[in-house]
Amino acid sequence: xxxxxxxxxxxxxxxxxxxxxxxxxxxxxxxxxxxxxxxxxxxxxxxxxxxxxxxxxxxxxxxxxxxxxxxxxxxxxxxxxxxxxxxxxxxxxxxxxxxxxxxxxxxxxxxxxxxxxxxxxxxxxxxxxxxxxxxxxxxxxxxxxxxxxxxxxxxxxxxxxxxxxxxxxxxxxxxxxxxxxxxxxxxxxxxxxxxxxxxxxxxxxxxxxxxxxxxxxxxxxxxxxxxxxxxxxxxxxxxxxxxxxxxxxxxxxxxxxxxxxxxxxxxxxxxxxxxxxxxxxxxxxxxxxxxxxxxxx
Amino acid sequence: xxxxxxxxxxxxxxxxxxxxxxxxxxxxxxxxxxxxxxxxxxxxxxxxxxxxxxxxxxxxxxxxxxxxxxxxxxxxxxxxxxxxxxxxxxxxxxxxxxxxxxxxxxxxxxxxxxxxxxxxxxxxxxxxxxxxxxxxxxxxxxxxxxxxxxxxxxxxxxxxxxxxxxxxxxxxxxxxxxxxxxxxxxxxxxxxxxxxxxxxxxxxxxxxxxxx
Ligand code: SF4
Ligand code: SF4
Ligand code: SF4
Numbered sequence: 308x309x310x311x312x313x314x315x316x317x318x319x320x321x322x323x324x325x326x327x328x329x330x331x332x333x334x335x336x337x338x339x340x341x342x343x344x345x346x347x348x349x350x351x352x353x354x355x356x357x358x359x360x361x362x363x364x365x366x367x368x369x370x371x372x373x374x375x376x377x378x379x380x381x382x383x384x385x386x387x388x389x390x391x392x393x394x395x396x397x398x399x400x401x402x403x404x405x406x407x408x409x410x411x412x413x414x415x416x417x418x419x420x421x422x423x424x425x426x427x428x429x430x431x432x433x434x435x436x437x438x439x440x441x442x443x444x445x446x447x448x449x450x451x452x453x454x455x456x457x458x459x460x461x462x463x464x465x466x467x468x469x470x471x472x473x474x475x476x477x478x479x480x481x482x483x484x485x486x487x488x489x490x491x492x493x494x495x496x497x498x499x500x501x502x503x504x505x506x507x508x509x510x511x512x513x514x515x516x517x518x519x520x521x522x523x524x525x526x527x528x529x530x531x532x533x534x535x536x537x538x539x540x541x542x543x544x545x546x547x548x549x550x551x552x553x554x555x556x557x558x559x560x561x562x563x564x565x566x567x568x569x570x571x572x573x574x575x576x577x578x579x580x581x582x583x584x585x586x587x588x589x590x591x592x593x594x595x596x597x598x599x600x601x602x603x604x
Numbered sequence: 605x606x607x608x609x610x611x612x613x614x615x616x617x618x619x620x621x622x623x624x625x626x627x628x629x630x631x632x633x634x635x636x637x638x639x640x641x642x643x644x645x646x647x648x649x650x651x652x653x654x655x656x657x658x659x660x661x662x663x664x665x666x667x668x669x670x671x672x673x674x675x676x677x678x679x680x681x682x683x684x685x686x687x688x689x690x691x692x693x694x695x696x697x698x699x700x701x702x703x704x705x706x707x708x709x710x711x712x713x714x715x716x717x718x719x720x721x722x723x724x725x726x727x728x729x730x731x732x733x734x735x736x737x738x739x740x741x742x743x744x745x746x747x748x749x750x751x752x753x754x755x756x757x758x759x760x761x762x763x764x765x766x767x768x769x770x771x772x773x774x775x776x777x778x779x780x781x782x783x784x785x786x787x788x789x790x791x792x793x794x795x796x797x798x799x800x801x802x803x804x805x806x807x808x809x810x811x812x813x814x815x816x
Contacts, residue, residue: 317755320757321790348747354741354743358725359722362747369802399666409805459701462702464705500666502699505735506735506762507696510698511666514665558720584783584787586688
C-alpha cells in the first residue's frame with residue numbers, strides 16, 4: 308500500500324468538500340494512503356506572493372519542513388497550492404536566509420521534498436493501470452470531456468519540472484483509459500483568472516466565456532478539472548456567464564476523481580456530484596449511465 | 605487620413621498618423637540607476653528584455669491592462685517609476701506564468717509585478733485597482749491570525765469594506781452563500797493552526813495587511 312504525504316489546503320475543508328471526499332474515496336479504492344501533514348498552514352495563495360514575498364516563502368517553507376518528516380512525495384490536490392509549494396522549494400534551493408528561526412527549527416530539509424500535483428500522481432502509468440484493472444465495466448463513452456488543467460499546475464517549467472507544460476496529457480490518458488470520450492482542445496492550460504473572482508468578476512467572466520465557447524465548439528458535453536479553484540470558477544457562475552454570452556451553456560464541471568469514482572463503482576460518487584452548482588444529472592442521464600448514479604442529483 | 609486601425613490593447617483606436625515629437629519637457633530622460641536597484645531587490649534580470657513582446661502577445665489579461673507587460677519592463681529600464689505608479693497592470697496580472705514561460709530571456713515578469721505591488725503598497729501609494737489590493741490584504745490578515753483561511757470571514761470582511769454589504773452585489777453573494785451552505789460547502793467555524801508562535805514571529809511587522 309503506497310503511502311504519501313498529503314496537503315489538502317484551505318478550500319478542501321470548506322467550499323471544495325466535494326473534491327476532498329472524492330479524493331479520499333478514490334485513494335481508498337486504490338489502496339493509496341494519504342497522510343495529511345500534521346498542523347499544515349495556508350499556502351498564502353495569490354495574496355501572500357503579491358504583497359509579502361517573505362511571508363509567501365515562509366508559509367511554503369513551513370509546510371515543506373513538515374513534509375520532510377513524512378513519506379514522499381508530497382501530493383497536492385490544488386494547482387495553486389502546488390504552485391506555491393513548488394515555487395518555495397525552488398527558491399529554497401538557493402538558500403533559506405529569509406526563513407525565520409521558528410521555522411528553521413523544524414529541521415529544514417525543504418528543498419529535498421518532492422512536490423507532486425494529485426492529478427499527475429493519479430495519472431501515472433502505474434496508477435492508471437491499477438484504476439483500469441479495478442474499474443467496473445460501466446460504459447463512460449457518453450461523457451465527451453475536455454480536460455482543463457489550469458495554469459498554476461504547469462508553469463513555469465523551471466519550477467514545475469514538467470515537459471508537456473503547453474499541452475499536458477496525464478488526465479487525457481487517464482480518462483481515456485477509463486473509457487471516457489476525451490476531446491482534444493487548445494485551452495488546457497489557459498488561465499481562468501480565479502484569483503480575481505471576488506474583486507474583478509468581470510475579468511473572470513471574459514476568460515471563462517472563452518473556455519466555454521471553445522469547449523462547446525469542440526463538441527464537449529462536460530469539462531473535467533484537477534483543481535478545486537478551476538472547478539469553482541467554471542461551475543459557480545455558469546448561468547450568469549451564459550446570459551452574458553447570449554448562449555445556452557450546459558457544461559457540468561467534474562473533478563477527475565469523480566469520474567474515477569464512477570468508473571470504479573464507488574457508491575458515494577453521487578453524494579460528491581450533488582454538491583456542484585451546475586447539476587450533472589442531465590449529463591449522466593443522457594450519457595446513459597445507470598439510474599442510481601444520477602437519480603438523486 | 606486613412607482609417608484608424610482597430611484593436612489597440614486599451615480600446616483606443618490606433619491612428620496611422622505619426623505622433624508629434626515630444627517637447628523637451630515631455631521627453632523621457634532615462635535614469636539607469638533604477639534598473640540596477642530593482643534588479644538587486646527583486647532578483648529579476650529586467651535589463652535582459654529586448655522588447656520582443658512575446659510576453660504581451662500571450663498574456664491572457666492584457667485586454668484589461670493599461671500597460672502591456674513588456675511596457676512595464678521598458679519603463680523600469682528607463683527609470684520611469686512614475687509611469688508605473690498609477691498603472692493597473694501590476695494589479696491585473698494573474699500570475700499565470702505564461703509570459704515567463706515563453707520569454708526568450710527568461711525575464712521573470714510575474715515576480716517583477718509582485719515586487720512592484722509590494723513596493724507600491726510600502727510607499728503608501730493608492731492602488732488603481734483598490735479592490736484587488738483590499739482582497740489580498742484581507743486574505744493575508746486572516747492567514748496572519750490563524751495560519752489558515754476562513755472563507756466566510758474573508759467574504760464578509762470584503763463586502764463590508766467595499767460597501768457592498770447591502771447592494772445588489774451583496775444579495776447575489778448572499779444567495780450564492782446560501783446555495784453553498786445548502787450544498788454542505790460552507791463552513792461556519794474557522795480552522796486554525798495549533799502552533800501559532802511562528803505566525804507571531806512572521807507577521808510581527810505586518811506588511812501588506814496593515815492598511816486593510
Ligand atoms: S483556477 Fe484558474 S487561475 Fe487558478 S490554476 Fe486554475 S486556471 Fe489557473
Ligand atoms: S518576452 Fe521577454 S524579452 Fe520579450 S518583451 Fe517580454 S520580457 Fe522582454
Ligand atoms: S503572469 Fe501576468 S503578465 Fe504574465 S502572462 Fe500572466 S497575467 Fe500576463
